[in-house]
Amino acid sequence: MYRRRDDRRGQIIADIANDLRRYSVDAQHVGHAFAGLHGLNATDLHALIAVMDAELAGDPITPGRLGEQLNLSSGSVTALIDRLERGGHIRRDRDTADRRKVFLHYADRGAALAMEFFRPLGARTDRVMDRFSDEELEVVHRFMAEISASVREHRDAVRAARPEAPRRAAD
Template sequence: MQLVDDRERTRELGRELRRYFIEARLVSQAFAELHGLHATDLQALIEVMDAEGRGSPLTPGLLGAALGLSSGATTAVIDRLETLGHLRRVREGADRRRVYLHYDEDGMALAREFFGPLQERILEVVQQFSAEDVEVAHRFLVAVVDAAAAHRRSVQAP
């Protein structure tokens, strides 16, 4: 496999990634505005949804850590999302003191209605590529996200 050593191609990829980040942020912002959510609320919903998708629901403490929020700010976000019908707190298992956060079905329906057409458009794009191309793109995106996360951790205040 020949590795890319082309600074111009790397700059082009960087520009396209930035264009994607901007578009994704604007789409998310449109959803948030349409449903009366703050940017942090939307981030919280994504964290909860992703955690549920992995089969490991979040506690309020884990959500706060993921968002970099204090416990008071995390509680305010959870309260807002619960009031709007996007999120619910559930006590599960033997330890009834432990609270888990779940995406409410009504909130999930709103997200599907809004983001479903986008998902279909992306699926149409993916289907234009071979399985091998998609795998390479996936590995590339994972590596880029990991690099960005490592950089964030290195510059983030303790």
């Protein structure tokens, strides 16, 4: 798949692929350390990331969309949300226009815990980014956005190719 070739481009591509794999594993270890420290399981962590991503995109997530993203039944999503809410990680807010609609947001306590844990990593990341010019960062950003989209497309294709399996319960 990512075999090293004799040419320079092939070598660079292989090195980047290996770096991405190592980054992915290391980032998972950091996420699992945060989860373990706060009594969260893998599904809890994925839910928190989904809530955060939706908020950052300016499009808060609903319980239904969260269930679709995590491949969970509505009962499992309810139990997951209840657990995260009790732990102070998220909060439910009703839509002002349609009171039947619920949006999930990071709770202040959950955001503070995440900030405290990830602040040192953010400082390290800032120091690395400071070593690159704006033009270099633009290229890296474009590369990462396209690689991430490619991985999501592959994930979705794999999901679509699998026989329909019952939705799994939360961990």
